[in-house]
Amino acid sequence: MPEQKDYIYYDHTISLCVVCHRRISAKIVFADGKVWLHKFCREHGRQEVVIATDIEYYRQIRNFNKKSEYPIRPHTETLYGCPYDCGICPDHEQHSCLTLVEITERCNLTCPTCYAESSPVHGRHRSLKEVENMLDAIVESEGEPDVVQLSGGEPTIHPHFFEILDLAKARPIKHLMVNTNGIRIAQDKGFAEKLATYMPGFEIYLQFDSFRPSVLQKLRGRDLSEIRNKALEILNELNLSTTLVVTVEKGLNEDEIGDIIKFALKQKCVRGVTFQPTSVSGRLDNFDPQTAKITNTEIRKNIIDQSEIFSSADLIPVPCNPDALIMAYALKMKDEVVPLTRLIDPEMLLNNSKNTIVYEQDKMLHQYVLKLFSTGNSPENAAGTMKHLLCCLPEIVSPDIGYDQLFRIIVMNFMDAWDFDVRAIKKSCVHIVHDDGRIIPFETMNLFYRNGYQAKLNSLRNIPI
Numbered sequence: 001m002p003e004q005k006d007y008i009y010y011d012h013t014i015s016l017c018v019v020c021h022r023r024i025s026a027k028i029v030f031a032d033g034k035v036w037l038h039k040f041c042r043e044h045g046r047q048e049v050v051i052a053t054d055i056e057y058y059r060q061i062r063n064f065n066k067k068s069e070y071p072i073r074p075h076t077e078t079l080y081g082c083p084y085d086c087g088i089c090p091d092h093e094q095h096s097c098l099t100l101v102e103i104t105e106r107c108n109l110t111c112p113t114c115y116a117e118s119s120p121v122h123g124r125h126r127s128l129k130e131v132e133n134m135l136d137a138i139v140e141s142e143g144e145p146d147v148v149q150l151s152g153g154e155p156t157i158h159p160h161f162f163e164i165l166d167l168a169k170a171r172p173i174k175h176l177m178v179n180t181n182g183i184r185i186a187q188d189k190g191f192a193e194k195l196a197t198y199m200p201g202f203e204i205y206l207q208f209d210s211f212r213p214s215v216l217q218k219l220r221g222r223d224l225s226e227i228r229n230k231a232l233e234i235l236n237e238l239n240l241s242t243t244l245v246v247t248v249e250k251g252l253n254e255d256e257i258g259d260i261i262k263f264a265l266k267q268k269c270v271r272g273v274t275f276q277p278t279s280v281s282g283r284l285d286n287f288d289p290q291t292a293k294i295t296n297t298e299i300r301k302n303i304i305d306q307s308e309i310f311s312s313a314d315l316i317p318v319p320c321n322p323d324a325l326i327m328a329y330a331l332k333m334k335d336e337v338v339p340l341t342r343l344i345d346p347e348m349l350l351n352n353s354k355n356t357i358v359y360e361q362d363k364m365l366h367q368y369v370l371k372l373f374s375t376g377n378s379p380e381n382a383a384g385t386m387k388h389l390l391c392c393l394p395e396i397v398s399p400d401i402g403y404d405q406l407f408r409i410i411v412m413n414f415m416d417a418w419d420f421d422v423r424a425i426k427k428s429c430v431h432i433v434h435d436d437g438r439i440i441p442f443e444t445m446n447l448f449y450r451n452g453y454q455a456k457l458n459s460l461r462n463i464p465i
């Protein structure tokens, strides 16, 4: 009698060895109610990794898709095969919804978890000329970039920080963000007041991982509770648009997800929360991926279980990059919070919608929905889009939505060697501009393209799959 395997074989892809990062063949299988990558490296043996804990949701991801949008031109050739040709190479399937410019490698913290390995003594600040060239590379690639995020290291410690903001503002960038740990904002109100003059089209992306000092100590090497409170107090006073960014680890802070959403909804300046599973790259002290790495579907379930506002119908895959991104919208009213995603027919976001013909007749509505569910649409721009959209929907009296009333939840996974899937990486839409002008997916930058990684990449490029 043939023996039955204890899993269902679903698909096949190319992944990476978790040890040596060479490309290896991987099966995607369903077992124990979870989605697994089963892979084999001829040097490091068999590897089994959970990539989703909700099989039905994972199946649905494949239907949330849309025609790829491509940058104005590729920056590299396809020579070695994905992911060794970044980028953007002609084989990539998504333009940059959001591009990071790392204006410095330095930071005023030395977080045990830092993909850029920043610290007060690591690397250097980039010169104004280098930053200008990087901004120009993004504009050359995108024309009018949707969202550009100044990042690092800690961008606010750059000695020419405001000159860099001016350089960015002088370019046709639709929405500019500053990714920060909040220390400078908390300690220098004048600095924050000057930041507020860059609104509209400007937002703070504020690290906010936990209410518990022990968690902050583990993730950031320091109890930043007071810094976070002070920074938010100032940002609220200025009503400076802010997204809270939460790094999530299993068994560490996943139980705080509901409380963080509740807290965020009460802050005048906060337009949303982004949850990011820790990705295995850079400096990762005291992190064991086997036990601490969390999946997008686990975070999604925690949001549903812990928040009184969002249900399963509210948290849906984002069509431009559905494997990596989950999104939900809500409206902050005076006394209540109204979840909005459930009002939108998911058919409008499916690439195999049986209603395609209907939506062909109403392309505007279809485009509004696609635009809304994109990382390239900032909460500020999304308010206008949402207003138009609700006006188009029957049975809904559209309220007058201002951008400070729209609240957005994003779950954003950056794949690493553990959960790497070549099919999904081609849809990556969060990119980093390299200092040589290439535009590189965030995930592959951290695996292969940071300065100093060239020798490793060269050796990998010549190993056959």
Ligand code: SF4
Binding pocket: 081, 082, 083, 084, 085, 086, 087, 088, 089, 090, 091, 092, 093, 425, 426, 441, 444
């Ligand atoms: S990740 Fe994208 S840009 Fe990089 S090699 Fe693959 S297809 Fe090309």
Ligand code: SF4
Binding pocket: 107, 108, 109, 110, 111, 113, 114, 115, 116, 117, 118, 119, 152, 153, 154, 181, 220
């Ligand atoms: S994670 Fe952010 S705050 Fe922490 S060391 Fe790295 S750049 Fe600095």
